[in-house]
Amino acid sequence: MRKIKEFIIEKLILVCGLASVFFVVLIFIFLLKEGLALFKIVSPLDFLFGKSWYPISEPAQLGILPLILGSLLVTFGAAVISVPIGVGCAIYIAEVAPNKIKELLKVGIELLAAIPSVVIGFIGMVTLVPLVKNVFHLPTGLTALSGSIMLAFMAMPTIVSIAEDALYAVPKSYREGSFALGATHWQTIWRVILPAASSGILAAVMLGIGRVIGETMAVMMITGNAAVIPQSILQPVRTLTATIAAEMGEAVVGSEHYFALFAIGVVLFVISFIINVSADLFLHRNK
Amino acid sequence: MAKIITKNLNLWYGEFQALKSVNASFREKAITAIIGPSGCGKSTLLRVFNRMNDFIEGFRITGEVVIEGKNIIDPTADLIDLRKKVGMVFQRPNPFPLSVYENIIFGLKIHSLVEGKNNYDEIVEQSLSSVLLWDDLKDKLNKSALSLSLEQKQRLCIARLIAVKPEVLLMDEPCSSLDPQATVRIEELMRELKNKYTIIIVTHNMQQAARVSDETGFMLLGELIEFLKTDIIFTAPRDKRTEDYITGRYG
Numbered sequence: 001m002r003k004i005k006e007f008i009i010e011k012l013i014l015v016c017g018l019a020s021v022f023f024v025v026l027i028f029i030f031l032l033k034e035g036l037a038l039f040k041i042v043s044p045l046d047f048l049f050g051k052s053w054y055p056i057s058e059p060a061q062l063g064i065l066p067l068i069l070g071s072l073l074v075t076f077g078a079a080v081i082s083v084p085i086g087v088g089c090a091i092y093i094a095e096v097a098p099n100k101i102k103e104l105l106k107v108g109i110e111l112l113a114a115i116p117s118v119v120i121g122f123i124g125m126v127t128l129v130p131l132v133k134n135v136f137h138l139p140t141g142l143t144a145l146s147g148s149i150m151l152a153f154m155a156m157p158t159i160v161s162i163a164e165d166a167l168y169a170v171p172k173s174y175r176e177g178s179f180a181l182g183a184t185h186w187q188t189i190w191r192v193i194l195p196a197a198s199s200g201i202l203a204a205v206m207l208g209i210g211r212v213i214g215e216t217m218a219v220m221m222i223t224g225n226a227a228v229i230p231q232s233i234l235q236p237v238r239t240l241t242a243t244i245a246a247e248m249g250e251a252v253v254g255s256e257h258y259f260a261l262f263a264i265g266v267v268l269f270v271i272s273f274i275i276n277v278s279a280d281l282f283l284h285r286n287k
Numbered sequence: 288m289a290k291i292i293t294k295n296l297n298l299w300y301g302e303f304q305a306l307k308s309v310n311a312s313f314r315e316k317a318i319t320a321i322i323g324p325s326g327c328g329k330s331t332l333l334r335v336f337n338r339m340n341d342f343i344e345g346f347r348i349t350g351e352v353v354i355e356g357k358n359i360i361d362p363t364a365d366l367i368d369l370r371k372k373v374g375m376v377f378q379r380p381n382p383f384p385l386s387v388y389e390n391i392i393f394g395l396k397i398h399s400l401v402e403g404k405n406n407y408d409e410i411v412e413q414s415l416s417s418v419l420l421w422d423d424l425k426d427k428l429n430k431s432a433l434s435l436s437l438e439q440k441q442r443l444c445i446a447r448l449i450a451v452k453p454e455v456l457l458m459d460e461p462c463s464s465l466d467p468q469a470t471v472r473i474e475e476l477m478r479e480l481k482n483k484y485t486i487i488i489v490t491h492n493m494q495q496a497a498r499v500s501d502e503t504g505f506m507l508l509g510e511l512i513e514f515l516k517t518d519i520i521f522t523a524p525r526d527k528r529t530e531d532y533i534t535g536r537y538g
Contacts, residue, residue: 173381177444180339180377181451182370183397191393196384 031269034262038062041256047263053227053238055247055257062260064267066229070144070237071213073230074223077148078155078212083205085152086159090204093160094167095189113157121221124150129222136234142224144237150218155208162207166200167193199282206279210272216241240264290315290455290485291336294351298331301345305331307509309350313502318477318486320500320517322493324538327506329489333457336487337373338366354455371398373455374448379464380440382432382447387424390432390443391415394451414446418476438469442476449480456480458488462495474499493533497521505529 038047042062050063093105128149133141170193178188194201216239224236225246244261251258289312298306305328313319321329334340335352338359351358359369371394382390391411395401401410411428415421420442424435432443441461448456458477462470477486477499490496496503497517504514505524513520513529524530532538 171381173377173379174383176339176377177381177383177447178393179342180337180370180375181394181397181447182367183393184367187397191397192383 028269031262031265034259035266036263038256038259038263041259047260048267051229053243055251055260060256060260062256064240064243064260064264066227067238067240067243067264068267069229070223070227071239071241073144073233073237074147074151074219074239075209075213077144077233078151079205079209081148082152082155082159082208082212086156086204086208087163087201089156089160090163090167090201091189091194094164095185095193109157109160112153113161115153117154117215117217118221120150120153121218124218124222132234138234140224140236142222142236143234144223144230145233147219147223147237147239148233150222151212151215154215154218155212158211159204159208162204163197163201166197166204169200170196203279203282206275206282210275210279213275214241214268214272216245220245240268244268288315289313290354291487292351292353293332293335294353296332296335296350296352297348298328298335298340299345299347300343305509306335309511311504311511311514313485313487315485316481316483317501318481318488318499320496320503321487321489321506322491322496322503322532323506324532325491326508328509329506330459332506332511333459333487333489334375335360336455336457337370337375338364339375341366367398371451372453373457374451374453375457375459376441376444376448376461378460380437380444382435382440382443384431384433386429387415387432387435387443388428390447391450393447398451400451410450414450415443417449417480418442418446420446438465438472441465441469441473445476445480453484455485455487458486460490460492461488462490462492470495491538493521505532507532 042050047062047064048068049065050061051065052061052063053066054061089105089109093102097105124146128146129141131141132138132143132146174192174196175188178192183191219239220242223239223242225238225242226236227238227243228235230237244264247257248261251261291313293309293311296306296309297304309332321332323329331340335348336354336359340346340348348360350360352360354369354373357364383393385393388407388411391414392401392407395407395410401407412421412425415424420439423439424430424443432440435443441464445456445461462473465473474495477488480486481501488496488500500517502515503517503520505512505520505526505528507528513524513526515524520529521533524533
């Protein structure tokens with residue numbers, strides 16, 4: 001009886017384990033099937049590097065370069081803001097902060113991670129967007145910069161918590177060795193602990209970026225959604241994700257537009273996949 | 288000549304008193320061993336000399352530790368200067384996850400002792416030669432220090448100290464993670480180094496103390512029971528407790 005129970009439980013767990021992989025594969029196949037259908041109509045090069053995105057004009061122009069650049073610009077801006085602050089915060093928590101402040105900060109970071117993306121977008125819309133408009137004297141505050149700033153908040157919890165783990169994983173003996181040579185606290189952090197934790201910190205940065213590039217709701221609400229090649233960070237941009245979310249509802253199933261949106265999905269999938277794999281490589285490099 | 292003198296040194300971790308009225312004087316350019324069973328306070332005493340206990344919560348200390356006329360446990364003592372002068376080798380070799388070269392020049396950089404690459408090169412060669420690693424590693428200076436053998440790592444840690452020209456080397460069971468052959472070679476190195484440096488070694492290995500040291504202190508439950516020339520303490524200890532320990536009755 002006990003043996004049968006064990007057997008059933010084991011198999012159930014096996015099914016659970018395989019299910020996740022199975023669904024990922026299914027999603028990927030579906031995505032590829034619908035996305036690749038586009039390339040019977042448009043060549044991949046025209047799709048990736050075409051400069052105009054007018055999916056409902058006649059004939060439709062399906063170049064996603066403006067969208068890719070929009071995504072990259074917003075992501076890059078968010079990384080520039082969130083990486084120094086996030087890594088700095090992780091260093092403070094892991095190395096400097098007294099225990100009470102440490103606990104307080106960790107709770108704060110977790111809360112930040114718990115804010116739904118739409119709320120971040122909403123807050124950005126009513127506070128940050130007018131601010132950006134006034135500060136830079138722009139016709140609109142719905143810009144790549146606004147998106148970058150709000151997305152930086154979303155990347156921060158990922159960066160802080162993973163970087164903090166990486167810093168904690170640095171053996172205490174490195175610290176002692178450095179102090180025993182007369183290094184100051186900061187010299188120890190800068191010359192020993194950060195290099196020792198570098199691969200984990202890189203992974204944290206990659207995962208933070210991965211989080212930003214896949215983010216949809218907040219960017220859609222505050223970046224202005226103009227599908228043009230951005231000349232500056234103070235212009236409205238449209239990202240890959242926002243395009244899918246905004247247009248999928250009105251695209252006719254089986255139309256070029258519909259397939260193009262799926263192809264954008266494939267592009268996003270590939271980007272996220274590359275980011276996650278490289279983060280993984282960084283994480284496992286030092287083990 | 289005494290290099291380090293402790294006067295009525297008491298140390299607490301919270302309620303626990305780890306050192307009880309320790310009075311000792313450590314000779315310059317000699318090897319002094321501190322022996323005793325686990326938990327007797329020998330590592331704590333060693334770590335007083337470069338203030339490595341300061342990080343521990345609930346740490347409190349009274350008395351005096353005089354190195355070259357200065358009381359180093361005074362709150363105003365310059366820790367950075369002290370630790371440059373009094374280096375420490377740890378139980379487990381702890382080279383930094385940097386190249387061999389970077390490990391050696393670490394101390395030079397943080398103390399801004401030397402300018403210019405050529406001068407670095409010279410000191411790296413001198414330091415590695417003085418721990419007899421130069422021939423083995425001269426072609427591997429850019430390799431990660433973590434790829435070395437345990438013995439090489441420990442030698443590198445000693446070389447890293449020597450590079451900043453310390454006066455005292457504190458060694459906290461420096462051979463306990465090494466095999467017997469490596470231990471013999473590190474002990475040889477210690478004998479050579481004592482011509483230039485004052486060495487204090489903590490060890491739970493009595494044979495090691497007998498082999499390398501000139502003087503030996505025996506500690507028990509935070510007290511320094513006896514502090515004598517090594518050949519005397521191992522042949523004619525005055526205190527019954529020392530005799531019991533070195534004859535293996537406990538410990």
